[in-house]
Each structure stands twice: as structure tokens, then as C-alpha cells.
Amino acid sequence: MDVRAIDLSATTGTSRLHRASPVTKLIAFGLVLAAVVVQQNLFVVLACLLLCVALAVGTRLPLRKVLGLAAYPGLFAVVFALAAAPDPLTGALFVVRAMAAALGAIVLVFSTPYPQVFAPLQRVLPEVVGDALLMTYRSLFLLAEKFERLRIAIRLRSGLTRGHPVRAARATAGALGALVLYAFDLSQREYDVMRLRGYQGRLRVTLPHAASPGFDAALLASAGVVLVTAVVFRAAGAALTPWSWLLAASALLALLVTVAWRLIPR
Amino acid sequence: MSHIHIPDGVLPLWLVAAGWVAALVLVWVASGRAKRADVRRKVPLLGVVAALVLVSMSTEIVPVAYHVNLTVVAGVLLGPWLGAIAAFIVVIMLALLGHGGVTVIGLNTLMIAAEMALGWGLFRLFARALGRRRIGWAAAVATVVTLAITTTALVGLVALAGGGAATGRETGALDPASLTFANPFSGGIVSVNTLRGAEPAASAAPLSVTRFAAVVYTLGPIGWLIEALITAAVLSYVARVRPGLVFGTAIPEPTRPVGDEGAH
Numbered sequence: 001m002d003v004r005a006i007d008l009s010a011t012t013g014t015s016r017l018h019r020a021s022p023v024t025k026l027i028a029f030g031l032v033l034a035a036v037v038v039q040q041n042l043f044v045v046l047a048c049l050l051l052c053v054a055l056a057v058g059t060r061l062p063l064r065k066v067l068g069l070a071a072y073p074g075l076f077a078v079v080f081a082l083a084a085a086p087d088p089l090t091g092a093l094f095v096v097r098a099m100a101a102a103l104g105a106i107v108l109v110f111s112t113p114y115p116q117v118f119a120p121l122q123r124v125l126p127e128v129v130g131d132a133l134l135m136t137y138r139s140l141f142l143l144a145e146k147f148e149r150l151r152i153a154i155r156l157r158s159g160l161t162r163g164h165p166v167r168a169a170r171a172t173a174g175a176l177g178a179l180v181l182y183a184f185d186l187s188q189r190e191y192d193v194m195r196l197r198g199y200q201g202r203l204r205v206t207l208p209h210a211a212s213p214g215f216d217a218a219l220l221a222s223a224g225v226v227l228v229t230a231v232v233f234r235a236a237g238a239a240l241t242p243w244s245w246l247l248a249a250s251a252l253l254a255l256l257v258t259v260a261w262r263l264i265p266r
Numbered sequence: 267m268s269h270i271h272i273p274d275g276v277l278p279l280w281l282v283a284a285g286w287v288a289a290l291v292l293v294w295v296a297s298g299r300a301k302r303a304d305v306r307r308k309v310p311l312l313g314v315v316a317a318l319v320l321v322s323m324s325t326e327i328v329p330v331a332y333h334v335n336l337t338v339v340a341g342v343l344l345g346p347w348l349g350a351i352a353a354f355i356v357v358i359m360l361a362l363l364g365h366g367g368v369t370v371i372g373l374n375t376l377m378i379a380a381e382m383a384l385g386w387g388l389f390r391l392f393a394r395a396l397g398r399r400r401i402g403w404a405a406a407v408a409t410v411v412t413l414a415i416t417t418t419a420l421v422g423l424v425a426l427a428g429g430g431a432a433t434g435r436e437t438g439a440l441d442p443a444s445l446t447f448a449n450p451f452s453g454g455i456v457s458v459n460t461l462r463g464a465e466p467a468a469s470a471a472p473l474s475v476t477r478f479a480a481v482v483y484t485l486g487p488i489g490w491l492i493e494a495l496i497t498a499a500v501l502s503y504v505a506r507v508r509p510g511l512v513f514g515t516a517i518p519e520p521t522r523p524v525g526d527e528g529a530h
Contacts, residue, residue, distance in 0.1 A: 037275040073364045077273045083481035098273030102364030126297035135313025143321045173496045177503030183314040190310040
């Protein structure tokens with residue numbers, strides 16, 4: 001989990017998606033997620049997945065990291081499908097569904113800084129939860145960096161070697177123990193700093209306005225069309241399923257066009 | 267089995283909705299309890315412990331490709347109420363990274379919060395029974411028992427979701443009729459006959475709970491053991507260096523100093 005890469009992409013990206021309103025992106029993600037969850041047809045879910053990939057390609061997100069993160073839940077879905085799916089096609093649906101939903105979330109966080117993703121949630125959650133979400137985000141970078149340094153130090157002393165799992169586990173445990181103590185010291189320091197800055201039990205994040213309201217409207221409309229299509233295909237059942245492969249083919253075409261557009265030198 | 271690695275859209279809507287409602291009620295109650303304490307001081311602590319769990323979940327034990335969860339450690343450090351809030355935060359952040367579904371955030375919160383609360387309670391129980399000198403054992407046993415219970419809860423969840431034919435369709439089972447391909451050009455221009463027909467539609471099939479339980483109970487104990495070893499090592503380390511963080515004041519001091527065993 002490379003949080004620094006995610007943060008870098010979210011804060012330095014210049015695409016229209018990056019500049020869209022966080023609330024719009026959250027709603028659009030919710031609509032696409034609903035479409036993926038509602039659908040039972042493999043081809044319609046596959047179309048959602050391909051459209052998410054096309055969006056990632058079109059907005060020039062770091063594709064290797066995005067697809068790598070999306071593959072992770074796919075891997076667990078494969079295990080779940082092998083363990084519980086009644087037949088291979090249902091298993092395939094589980095995997096594609098998991099990857100499509102995950103890719104939607106990943107495109108969201110790669111194009112929106114975490115505090116802006118949390119800001120709408122912060123307004124509806126209890127104070128302590130909203131503030132702790134932001135503190136977790138801040139602490140995550142500090143702890144991840146500290147832990148990486150500890151791991152390097154252990155590796156330099158040959159603590160992490162593939163041939164010695166017990167030694168590796170003990171070394172990792174030692175590093176995590178040191179990290180626990182560091183985390184407590186860090187929380188004390190952060191509390192002192194926050195009090196000095198006048199913290200009264202509420203951290204506020206201001207949400208940026210959309211740079212291009214037209215793009216926001218188009219994004220919402222597109223996500224709405226995806227959901228309506230999914231609902232119609234679900235409601236129509238057997239009447240429309242013979243045509244569902246057309247959706248997957250169209251989404252694949254859209255992805256190919258996006259890739260070609262991106263490859264054109266400017 | 268810390269968090270549920272079940273994809274979105276597999277569990278039935280009623281179960282997902284019930285999970286969300288129960289998790290939100292838990293988080294609101296836990297926030298109310300946290301307010302009674304010095305909430306401003308708790309916020310950074312919650313943040314760093316939640317971040318600690320996230321960091322540990324992204325740390326692979328090199329040769330066996332297993333990631334630790336540290337949920338029992340977090341439970342011992344935070345207690346059950348703050349632990350519930352930390353669980354909610356961890357699950358939200360994981361879901362945004364695609365690690366665990368968004369729709370199962372509620373159920374995942376309940377699962378991790380239960381793990382933290384059970385870990386906290388069992389650790390205190392075993393630590394009291396075994397004494398401070400066997401903190402590692404207390405942590406290891408508490409972790410194994412906690413993970414065994416939550417793994418069973420997970421199997422129960424899958425049984426609730428897909429154990430009966432009544433919930434089969436809602437589990438997201440693919441209707442075999444979906445594999446009937448139609449060719450939009452068959453009436454004219456081009457006729458492609460390679461994409462045609464499939465098996466006749468069958469009734470919706472439920473999830474295989476028995477197979478799922480067999481896999482989980484076969485692979486699970488390996489994970490429980492690794493988690494128990496790591497938790498024992500981490501809590502032993504913290505208990506040695508900063509005992510106040512682990513024991514609070516509830517557990518009595520040992521009657522003899524450590525290393526005095528052979529004096530008599």
C-alpha cells in the first residue's frame with residue numbers, strides 16, 4: 001500500500017477529474033458501485049470494469065499502481081470464489097464485481113486528496129470519528145515512513161531473510177513493537193501541537209468548488225446512465241440478457257479509443 | 267479472520283444494510299462513551315492506533331505472504347469503545363484502497379470491533395490468570411481464541427447469506443440465461459453464429475457454506491498462529507518497555523521481582 005503515491009497523484013494531478021468537486025466524485029462513485037452491486041450479469045459488470053479502466057487511462061492516473069491495487073481484491077475474490085461459489089461463472093462474476101467496485105474506489109482516491117474525500121463524511125459523523133479520520137491520514141504517512149526505516153535497519157542486519165521465517169517474524173514483531181511506542185509518543189506530540197494551535201474538538205476541512213461545473217454534470221450524468229442501464233438489464237431479466245455482451249464490447253471499444261487517444265503525441 | 271475479504275454484491279442486501287445500521291449505532295454509542303473521557307486527547311491516539319493497524323495490514327511477513335492485523339494489540343491499547351471507532355476508521359480507509367468492499371464496511375466494522383473487544387477482554391482475563399511474567403502466552407492464547415471465534419462468525423455470516431435457496435438470487439449468482447448471446451446483425455448484414463446459446467436457466471444456486479468453512483478452517487489456523495506469535499512478541503515488548511500502556515492498573519504486580527525464581 002503506497003499511500004505516498006496515491007497522495008501524490010491526488011494532489012498533483014491536473015486532469016478534469018482531479019479538478020471536479022469531491023462531492024460530485026463521491027456521488028458518481030456511489031452510482032457506479034450501485035450499478036455493480038445491482039447487476040448479476042457478467043457482461044454488464046465487465047462493462048463497468050472496462051469503463052473504470054478507461055477513466056483511469058483517460059485521466060492519466062499511474063496505471064500500474066491503480067491496476068495493481070485493483071488486482072489485490074481480485075485475488076481475494078478468486079480465493080472466495082474457489083471456496084464458496086456454486087459454479088465457475090458465479091465465481092467469475094464475484095471476481096469481476098470485486099475488481100470493478102475496487103477500481104471505482106481507487107480512481108476516486110487517486111484523483112481526490114484524502115481530506116477532501118473525508119470532508120463530506122466528517123459532516124455527518126460524530127466529531128471524534130471525523131477528526132480521527134483526518135488524524136489517521138496524517139499519522140499514516142509518519143508511521144509508514146518510520147516503519148520503512150525500521151525494516152531497512154532490520155534488513156541491513158539480516159533480520160529479514162526468506163530462509164528464516166521465525167527470525168523474520170521476530171524481527172518484524174520487534175519493529176512493530178518499536179512502532180507502537182513511537183505511535184504513542186507521536187500521539188502525545190500531536191495532541192500538544194493541536195492544543196497550541198487552538199484545537200477545540202473539531203477539525204475543519206473546506207471543500208473546493210468544481211473547476212468546471214459542466215464536467216461535473218457530465219460525470220454525474222454518465223454515472224447515472226451506468227446505474228440506469230444496470231437496473232434496466234436487471235429488471236428486464238431474460239429479455240435483455242442476450243444483448244448484454246454488446247455493453248461489454250462497447251466498453252472495450254471505449255477503452256481502446258481512450259488508449260489510442262492517450263498514445264497520440266501532443 | 268480480521269476483516270471480511272468478501273467482494274461487493276455477494277452478500278444479500280438485508281444483511282449488508284443490517285451491518286451498516288448496527289455498525290453506525292455502535293460507532294455513535296462508542297463516540298458518546300469516548301466523550302465522557304477527555305475526547306480531545308483521545309483523537310490523536312485513535313488516529314495513530316488506526317494508522318498503526320493500517321500499516322501492519324500492509325506489512326507482509328516475508329516468506330509466507332501473510333499480513334498481520336494487530337487488532338488484538340489495538341484492542342488492548344484502546345479498549346473496546348475506542349477500538350470500535352478505530353475499527354470503523356480502518357475499514358473506511360481500507361475500502362477506499364479497494365481492500366474489502368465498500369458495501370461491507372458495516373459488517374467489517376462489526377467484525378474488527380468484535381475482534382478488538384474480544385482480544386481486550388480475553389487478554390485481561392488471561393493476563394490476570396497467568397500473571398505478568400507470562401504476558402506473551404496470555405496475548406497468544408487470547409489472539410488464537412479471538413480469531414477462532416471471529417472466523418466462526420464469518421462462516422456464520424456466509425451461511426446467513428447463502429445457505430438457503432431463498433437467498434440464492436440475492437447472493438449475486440449469475441443466471442445462466444445471461445450466457446445467451448444475441449447477434450444484432452443476425453437479421454441482415456452479417457450473421458455470426460459462434461456466439462450462441464447456453465445451458466437452460468437453472469434455479470439460483472446458493473453459496474457453498476461447507477466448502478467455504480473447509481477452506482477457512484484449513485487456512486485460518488496458519489494465520490491465527492502467525493498473528494498470535496506477532497501479537498505476543500509486540501505486547502511482550504511493550505509490556506517490558508512501557509508496562510502502563512498494556513496493564514493500566516487492573517492487573518496486580520507480581521509478588522516477586524522477575525529473575526527471583528530460584529532464590530529459595
